[in-house]
Amino acid sequence: MKEVIHEMFSEEQVQNKIVEIAEKLNKEYAGQSLHLICILKGSIFFFTELAKHLTIPVTMDFMVVSSYGNGTSSSGNLEIRKDLEEPIEGLHCLIVEDIIDSGNTLSLTRKMLQGRGPASLKICTLLDKPERRETQVEVEYTGFVIPDAFVVGYGLDYAQKYRNLPYIGVLEFVEE
Numbered sequence: 001m002k003e004v005i006h007e008m009f010s011e012e013q014v015q016n017k018i019v020e021i022a023e024k025l026n027k028e029y030a031g032q033s034l035h036l037i038c039i040l041k042g043s044i045f046f047f048t049e050l051a052k053h054l055t056i057p058v059t060m061d062f063m064v065v066s067s068y069g070n071g072t073s074s075s076g077n078l079e080i081r082k083d084l085e086e087p088i089e090g091l092h093c094l095i096v097e098d099i100i101d102s103g104n105t106l107s108l109t110r111k112m113l114q115g116r117g118p119a120s121l122k123i124c125t126l127l128d129k130p131e132r133r134e135t136q137v138e139v140e141y142t143g144f145v146i147p148d149a150f151v152v153g154y155g156l157d158y159a160q161k162y163r164n165l166p167y168i169g170v171l172e173f174v175e176e
């Protein structure tokens with residue numbers, strides 16, 4: 001099978017959307033500092049580009065999480081593969097994600113981080129696939145709402161490939 005990628009959002013469209021989100025954040029967090037939480041690996045490109053367009057003071061931390069089933073439910077548990085390095089108590093925090101699909105990872109991550117006593121905790125995602133939702137999660141900032149398709153590029157991978165594509169595309173498998 002050959003892997004073919006069909007562009008969904010061009011580099012320019014992604015860039016414009018990120019600037020739009022950053023401008024909104026600059027307004028809404030005016031006069032405050034914002035602690036950006038990057039959920040690796042997929043959100044790395046979105047995270048860095050977003051951060052570059054923020055004019056409010058920001059600090060950053062990084063984590064690696066994944067959700068896994070507990071036998072009866074796919075949304076059961078959160079595995080923290082790499083935790084944040086700093087406490088978030090009293091900080092205005094923004095979780096930055098590349099995509100929300102089932103919602104399992106983000107709902108568990110949000111709950112876990114909320115327990116650490118941030119001053120506020122919001123979620124910002126570049127892509128949202130609401131048709132696939134299994135667990136409801138409140139998302140304050142969304143770039144693009146997309147249909148149920150497997151996308152790659154701009155940080156998103158298939159078997160660790162394609163993260164470096166500067167655009168977002170749908171991955172299709174075709175007979176050779």
Ligand SMILES: O=P(O)(O)OC[C@H]1O[C@H](OP(=O)(O)OP(=O)(O)O)[C@H](O)[C@@H]1O
Nearest residue numbers: 040041042098099100101102103104105
């Ligand atoms: O809404 P969900 O169904 O929980 O899926 C979303 C999660 O899946 C992806 O991460 P992935 O585990 O593929 O890791 P990666 O970011 O390292 O590619 C994405 O970055 C989210 O964290």
Ligand SMILES: Nc1nc2[nH]cnc2c(=O)[nH]1
Nearest residue numbers: 101149150151152156157
């Ligand atoms: N690369 C990639 N990872 C995902 N994780 C959840 N949905 C997706 C998707 O569409 N593409």
